[in-house]
Amino acid sequence: MRMNPGRQVEFHASCGHLISAPADRAGQGVRCPYCHQVATVPPPDVPYASPVVVPAGAAEPTALTALYLAALIGGIIGAGLIYLVMFDEFSESELVTVTPLWFFPVVFGVYGFVSQRLLRRIATGRAASLSEAARLTVDLAGHWAALVLFPFLVLKWRSSLLVSLAAAGFWAVLLWLFFNLLFPTL
Template identity: 80%
Template sequence: MNRQQVEFHASCGHLISAPADRAGQDVRCPHCHQVVRAPSADVPYASPVLVPAPAVSAEPTALTALYVTALVAGVLGAACVYLVMFNELSESELITITPLWFFPIVFGLYGFVSQRLLRRIAAGRAGSLGEAARMSIDVAGFWAVPVLFPFLVLRWRSSLLVSLAAAGFWAVLLWLFFAVLFPTL
């Protein structure tokens, strides 16, 4: 039995098709998971009617700026330490200043990742932060579990709290790393 299909482009640009009986109804793009409205079957080459996005508050914009600033500061700090000052610093000095560049990078990266995961929850593609993280692990592979571990155990819906907790998690790991490799420093 050959079922008639309605083909149209999702907001991500991918050509998707839906059964003709779904014309005029909401369907989920299998590529970007965005919900779009399938056009009527009698309108050729119709573009989808997007479901209106929820209103975005100013808080994510301010937090995004904070995450960008932290990330840029951390990368510049690491570049300065390892490209400019490396030969003048002792091992103990290098270890001492590592948190000054490491934590801004971790804070910024986890801030971005938590914002993305929280958008999945807001869009209805995930019910919790852990579920959203598991979706990313499914895509990225098992190697992503150590990076996404804080998201698997945290229940908060604030990217700031999540990124602070993740930075604390990595602080403990960094301390253990230095305690094992450089116990005398």
């Protein structure tokens, strides 16, 4: 554990990752953005007799990261199979019908990774909320990023799983509107 100049306390969560929280949150629980377990923020002025040992497997991906990766890879493989291998076998209406089978896993995986990254900004004290972390990203990437980061700008949750599910729902509505407005007969 150590103090940062911005009155942040850095300490290791139970998963071994170094996380940070405001010093005024001492004694309160904060959620680790990596393992999503609640860790108690230690007081900034209490020295520890022994260092925190980081577990050997701390660098391995968490279960949620593995889930996001599997969804992303599965969605990309599904899209490749549909559009590169089996495209001629599908009618237009069948292509519309199978689009969610690859689209939602890709959206879920991408938003899972992005939300974990934004939650890390909160944990390290670079942002106070998910929407602030998203605004910082929009400032860096440009205003077009706001279209992709829209769910993060309005959601207050600190769970990458809930955020990625909500983002998938948001894109489901957009996909439905897209197909119904452009291809109403399909």
